[in-house]
Amino acid sequence: MAGRGRGRGRGRGSRQVSTESTPGLEGKVKATAAISFEKKNEVVHTSNSRKQAASRPQESPTRLGTQQNGSNARKPSTPRQNSSDMKQEHLKEKKGIASPQASTVVPKRMPNNGTTKMPDNSTVDGAEKPNDIQSNKKEYVRKGSEPQEDSQRSIVRPGPDEAHRLYSETSKRLRFVVQNLRLKMDDISIAASKVNDIVNQILRSEDITKHPLFAKIEAMNTGSYYERLKILHPNEFDIMLKVPVERITLTPFEKTGKTEKSGAYYTLALKRMSKDDPWRLYIHQESRQILQSLVLSDLRKIVKAALKRTGYNITIQRKSPKSPAITFEIESKPENISVDLVLALEVNQSWPEAVKDGMKIEEWLGTKTRKDLRYEPFYFVAKKPGDISETQDVDDVWRLSFSNIEKEIVTNHGHAKTCCESEGKKCCRKPCLKLLKCLLELIKIFSRKRCLGVFCSYHVKTAFFHCCVDKFLDQDWKKEDLGSCFDRLVESFLKHLENAQLPNFFIPSHNLFDEFPENCFQVLQSEIRKEKSLNYPIFDHITVR
Known part of the structure; x- marks a missing residue:
């Protein structure tokens, strides 16, 4: 179990050392006297001499200068040994070899008192450390885990009852962390009201309402904040601006030099267009495929103009070539709020063939639930493949998205329909997901390590979905078993890292790790295993609220 690793022994077969051990010179004198006494009695072996030898206390064969169970403690009397055997034992002890009579010592449990600290005011790539990560916070110390002197440690193997107690203690500590990850209601209200007001002003602006294509645009709240999975501070919002598109042909995108299709990327071509169809301005004239750059460019201009009239102090971030979002920052206290507006093309037709074997939630959420969800619309966002050839034109490539379905699954996550509702039992699925997200972020x-920048919370959420499919019963996620459930989720994520395979939950043929450098997996594995072995001391950097 995490944080209960074995401590190092004191030598081969060695015994616990007393803090008041006999000086080395005195030990040598006593050992020599014992051997001389045995030589004198070697010739005559009578019953009386055996009785006397058996009743005489002997020095235990420990290392020179040490004794077992205290400075004056002696080993219980034993039958007389052959003098040659005792001489051999004495010679072995003199050379540092453990006696066969020495008792076996069980490795100690390494204490975890949460004292791992980071330097104050540490920075990441020149940026100041976030306010919520403080290295000088009040430490959370588990009961019974305070450091002790070696001579006072209790060295025992935990039995079933002890193991259960340790798991309970870990669950208690992790619940403490989850409690401190919760957002304050005041912070939520202030941040959400600002973001909603700005988005509503954008959608009501004349540039939007009178635009031939964007007049039908609607906001769809997605991401961790609206799934109630946001941790630490409510400073990031993801909002999809969905635009309906009808009668399109989906063609799987093939990367140059690769024959397989991931099933995640497509080109979108309109089947029929009227003369006044607004999409005519945003397609390739020959292929009739919708072009990312044209749609995003117009939408960005409209949003930028609308933001200037909102009355808020807003900064629009520079456009990123790899991001499908329009990002702006709202000046706010205690920290600014970042908003990502993501254009999403809404499609109401049969799901692509690549999705057929995905979302295996029949045992977890039910066959009917899966069938109903597959009738929901799906979306395409302007996200390009990461490892494409520089010579390959991908302006007409869109990535499949099921953000709406993910939100539905996270919200209604129980095998029983009443799971985590007011009248139902509580589970620890969402707390486990929050903890793993927090672990990765910290x-x-x-x-x-710059190579870890390729990993994001979406990878954690995908691994969580797979784990929920494997352990689909609510009793597998009992609230009181938070410690063991979190360990199981961590191990599941580590297996994905070890194999460099994380299948898209909806598109099994799409490996989310396919475009990552090889060394990043080993680095993240090492960091997570180190934290797990020490019972996650990195969580002690979460501010006590």
């Missing part, structure tokens, strides 16, 4: 902050 590791990325404090390890300062």
